[in-house]
Amino acid sequence: MHPFRAAAEAGDRDAIEAMLADDVVFTSPVAFKPYKGKPLTAAILRAVLRVFDDIRYVREISDGRDHALLFEAKVGELTISGCDFLRMNEAGQIEDFTVMVRPLSAAKALAEAMAAEFDQVEREAREVSAGRAAAE
Template structure:
């Protein structure tokens, strides 16, 4: 099992954050612009863990070189079942430098957008605190 998948399934945010490159770019399924940097990405991922219920990975796909991975998942948000995929790219040091999420169906994506919107002030506060402490979210 890939270390990222294990960390997520164990709900070990310290291990997830340790896998993020400082310059990681997170592309959300419900926001137009990507979010650059480890502090905001880590804060978003913590919020996702708070809003997803019954989360589980159902498939893991990797390229031969091991730098690109797709992790297919299922979860529930506000009573809506969703399917999604985390597309990760790993840099030369094995850190995640690109993190893109896609989800379906639209009704579940809308529920996710609403749930994450309710978390966004906390996300910004956590990211700002990490930047101020020089800790990048750890």
């Protein structure tokens, strides 16, 4: 079992964040441009864990540093199916994270639910970034 899968199914936000490279790039299924950096990606993934109910992974495909983790979850009353595409760096951290989901009705519900979370996502990412800058 891939460690990200285990952490996501357990809702372990700290373990998920620890797996992210500082320069991770996250490509959302509902946003046009990718998000860059660990603070923002970690905040987005925390929001996803708040939005998704009953996330469970149903299949894993791995080829070296590349992994495809197929999942199902609930967004409100709708079942969403998707795939997390992970690319690991040399240190074993996630450097590229792309998500695709279906069907369209569930993707729209996800987009709406994430939009409602995004003020908090941006706040969390700014707080983490400010804390890192102050520590340096």
